[in-house]
Amino acid sequence: MALPLISIVMPAYNAEEWIEESIRSITQFSTSELELIVVDDGSTRPQEEYASKAVGGLKTIYARSAHNRGISTALNCGILLARGKYIARLDADDLCINDRLSQQAEFLEAHPDIAFCGTNYEHFGSNNSLVEQPIEPDECFVTLASRCCFGHSSMMIDRQRAGAEFYYDPASASEDYDLWARLFISGKQGCNLPFIGMRYRQSDTQLTVTGLSRRSKFDFGIRTKVIAHILDESSPFKAPILASYLSGFRLGINDQKALAGTFRRHWEEAKPKSRYSRTWSLLEEYALSFISPDTPPVSDTDFSAWTYRIVSEFNQLAKT
Numbered sequence: 001m002a003l004p005l006i007s008i009v010m011p012a013y014n015a016e017e018w019i020e021e022s023i024r025s026i027t028q029f030s031t032s033e034l035e036l037i038v039v040d041d042g043s044t045r046p047q048e049e050y051a052s053k054a055v056g057g058l059k060t061i062y063a064r065s066a067h068n069r070g071i072s073t074a075l076n077c078g079i080l081l082a083r084g085k086y087i088a089r090l091d092a093d094d095l096c097i098n099d100r101l102s103q104q105a106e107f108l109e110a111h112p113d114i115a116f117c118g119t120n121y122e123h124f125g126s127n128n129s130l131v132e133q134p135i136e137p138d139e140c141f142v143t144l145a146s147r148c149c150f151g152h153s154s155m156m157i158d159r160q161r162a163g164a165e166f167y168y169d170p171a172s173a174s175e176d177y178d179l180w181a182r183l184f185i186s187g188k189q190g191c192n193l194p195f196i197g198m199r200y201r202q203s204d205t206q207l208t209v210t211g212l213s214r215r216s217k218f219d220f221g222i223r224t225k226v227i228a229h230i231l232d233e234s235s236p237f238k239a240p241i242l243a244s245y246l247s248g249f250r251l252g253i254n255d256q257k258a259l260a261g262t263f264r265r266h267w268e269e270a271k272p273k274s275r276y277s278r279t280w281s282l283l284e285e286y287a288l289s290f291i292s293p294d295t296p297p298v299s300d301t302d303f304s305a306w307t308y309r310i311v312s313e314f315n316q317l318a319k320t
Contacts, residue, residue: 005033007084011074015092023054025095042068072168094153100197104156115161115188119197148177154198
């Protein structure tokens with residue numbers, strides 16, 4: 001039997017209200033090169049009963065955990081079971097639209113330098129809106145320094161190109177954001193395709209919504225790792241990109257203080273070898289303004305002025 005081209009990994013936890021609709025959003029398109037892997041993460045009622053009503057002729061693998069172990073563990077299980085060249089994601093309450101899977105597979109086939117790609121998407125349910133994401137890899141990587149810019153249920157990953165970094169960390173509450181950042185930092189490239197490929201269900205009881213407070217501290221750690229990589233001299237993402245990012249940079253006071261520590265540590269490491277010594281001096285000045293206990297919080301006006309100085313310095317360096 002020929003192996004599928006695309007494996008769709010769908011974790012499910014008490015998703016019986018939506019899982020049939022989600023699967024039917026896949027089967028409305030050609031399924032000859034697809035397989036679906038449903039990982040039931042210890043639901044109160046087994047999800048296979050509901051999923052089986054919708055799969056039709058779609059090749060399907062079911063796995064069920066006796067306990068709720070979390071989405072990262074469920075996703076890792078699905079990846080291990082998958083046989084396809086490409087791993088696609090779809091949550092059990094979201095919808096696949098516009099023949100997204102075929103378009104993404106064709107794109108990855110034609111672009112061997114890209115390891116993963118997403119699409120724009122629509123919110124529906126308690127909130128209806130269009131989410132347009134950055135497109136080019138460099139733009140996506142820099143955006144990760146402030147937020148996750150990939151819709152998880154819109155993603156497709158080439159498992160071979162992604163390599164050893166393609167796993168979900170069960171210790172992270174921001175498992176998808178963490179994955180995309182790790183892939184970029186390890187030298188892999190990702191992008192978004194400029195069409196709407198997914199509908200993302202919004203409700204007040206979603207795990208994503210109820211877990212936002214826990215995710216926030218993980219998100220900041222991910223942001224600082226991305227910024228640290230951008231600041232690294234060995235990074236291919238040089239001054240103009242960082243300048244572009246900083247020009248729109250806004251953080252709360254606690255995040256600014258924590259980020260200042262990152263700048264400070266990198267200043268100590270980079271000072272002896274950096275060709276951007278003046279820029280690093282400005283970063284140090286910024287860091288010290290927070291580290292000193294006698295310094296009051298920086299106002300929005302002062303922060304904007306500091307940002308302008310950094311951007312001007314980087315733009316000047318970019319011309320030399």
